[in-house]
Amino acid sequence: MSVTTETYMDLSDEFGDARRDLFAKIARLYYVEDMNQRQIAEQLNISVASVSRALSKAKDLNIVRISIEETREEFHKIEIELERRYNVRECMVAGRFDSRDDMYADMASMATGLLARLLKRDDVLGIGWGSDLRGLAQNIGRASVGRIDIVPAAGTIEHMSEPLQAGTIADALHEHIDSDVHTVQIPSFAASASERNSLMRNSDFSPIRRLWNRLDTVILNVEPLDGKGNGFYTPDQQKELKALGGVCVINGSVLDADGALIDNPFIDNVIAVELDEIRHVRNVVLVATGAASAKAVRAAIAAEFAHVLLLDIKCAEAL
Numbered sequence: 001m002s003v004t005t006e007t008y009m010d011l012s013d014e015f016g017d018a019r020r021d022l023f024a025k026i027a028r029l030y031y032v033e034d035m036n037q038r039q040i041a042e043q044l045n046i047s048v049a050s051v052s053r054a055l056s057k058a059k060d061l062n063i064v065r066i067s068i069e070e071t072r073e074e075f076h077k078i079e080i081e082l083e084r085r086y087n088v089r090e091c092m093v094a095g096r097f098d099s100r101d102d103m104y105a106d107m108a109s110m111a112t113g114l115l116a117r118l119l120k121r122d123d124v125l126g127i128g129w130g131s132d133l134r135g136l137a138q139n140i141g142r143a144s145v146g147r148i149d150i151v152p153a154a155g156t157i158e159h160m161s162e163p164l165q166a167g168t169i170a171d172a173l174h175e176h177i178d179s180d181v182h183t184v185q186i187p188s189f190a191a192s193a194s195e196r197n198s199l200m201r202n203s204d205f206s207p208i209r210r211l212w213n214r215l216d217t218v219i220l221n222v223e224p225l226d227g228k229g230n231g232f233y234t235p236d237q238q239k240e241l242k243a244l245g246g247v248c249v250i251n252g253s254v255l256d257a258d259g260a261l262i263d264n265p266f267i268d269n270v271i272a273v274e275l276d277e278i279r280h281v282r283n284v285v286l287v288a289t290g291a292a293s294a295k296a297v298r299a300a301i302a303a304e305f306a307h308v309l310l311l312d313i314k315c316a317e318a319l
Contacts (some may be wrong), residue, residue: 001143022113024077033080034192041088045117076314081310084319090114091309093316099111101290103312111219111310112141113178117307118217118283126153126218126273128251129166129172129194130231132287133221135308137172143268147178151211153218153251154272155188159234166249184208184273188232188252193268200271212273217283223249224296237266248296250275250303251284257295260303279305286310 022147026044029035031049037055041048075093082091092114092279094106119125127133150173152166162168167183174181187206190196198206221259223231225242232249233241246254246262253275254264261275278284288297289312297319311319 003141006243021072021110023054024072025079028076028080030055034210045089075313075316077102078313082319086110086309088301089307091215091311093314094312096312096313099292100135100289104132105139107287107289107310107312108136108139109141110178111136111206112143113216114285114310115140116145117145118285119145119148122148124151124214125164125173125177125179125212125215126148126151126212126215126220126281127170128153128234128287129157129160129164129169129243130217130221131164132289133166133169133219134164134172134221136287140173140176143177145177147180149211150174150177150179151182151208151215152184153215153220154270155184155186156234157188157232160231176315180182182208182211184248184271185267188271189266190269190271196269196271206298212277215273215277215281216253217285218273218278218281219285219287220251220278222286222296222300223295225249225254226292231267240265244318248299250262250300251278255299255303257299257302259299275303275305281305288315290314297306 027038029040029043036049037048038049068198069186072095074116075095079091079093079259082088092110092112092319112222123145127150150170152170154166156165156167172179173179178319186199190199200209225238225246225248231238232252241254241262241264244262245263246264247257247258248255252267252270252272254262256262285308286300287310288295288307291314293315297309
């Protein structure tokens with residue numbers, strides 16, 4: 001038995017705007033990949049009852065047929081292959097487009113459905129920075145999850161342009177998600193380790209620190225150490241970190257190709273959610289685009305804290 005992607009006008013809206021893609025993927029996992037309903041529910045972070053209802057509706061509406069007809073069949077195959085190869089809970093791959101705007105719109109459509117599944121009322125969502133997350137935030141759809149808190153996962157990056165800052169991206173998400181946005185009004189780098197410790201202990205920073213301790217989901221960019229100026233570290237710092245074996249920056253933490261933290265000479269001055277804290281977050285979503293990001297994504301996967309990968313096709317094929 002197999003699935004075609006017909007219009008789901010008679011289906012419930014429990015999967016939100018992205019239910020077409022999610023429905024096709026559930027069908028493939030069940031009918032083609034021989035996963036049981038509990039395994040699918042655990043992987044996609046939905047209930048077994050939701051999986052069962054989706055499959056039952058497919059039969060009622062004569063959507064389950066002899067052949068598989070998916071508008072995104074190519075991408076679902078890649079997603080499932082990457083999930084198995086790298087042992088991540090879920091991988092979502094954007095289609096082939098001529099422009100980055102169209103690519104971000106496709107990624108944002110998938111991210112909308114993902115957030116609707118991952119978040120619930122009163123959750124705390126941590127957000128990173130950069131052009132990829134900005135592209136998502138500008139194209140995100142309405143995700144009805146109940147009121148949540150959104151907080152940048154690091155302080156302000158002083159050498160980064162305002163549109164790429166986490167605070168700006170959080171504000172853009174707020175336009176589509178019922179939320180309270182909290183600003184981090186201190187820099188991501190302190191002048192010294194002692195100043196960093198003092199700022200972290202300051203009573204004015206306590207509300208942000210409490211939110212960081214309560215994070216339920218984080219969406220972070222995977223940043224290669226490529227020497228460009230719009231990263232967490234300056235170009236000169238990136239060169240030094242690359243010489244020490246660094247290939248990937250995750251929220252200020254620098255990983256080598258095997259996913260291990262390097263001996264980072266700057267880390268004691270960094271004001272951000274630390275990698276050891278990120279490991280305890282329920283849902284860690286990593287976003288990356290471009291073939292050049294594949295090496296950094298592999299390093300992040302090797303560190304074994306990522307749950308969901310949201311990629312464009314170029315990065316996915318390079319992986």
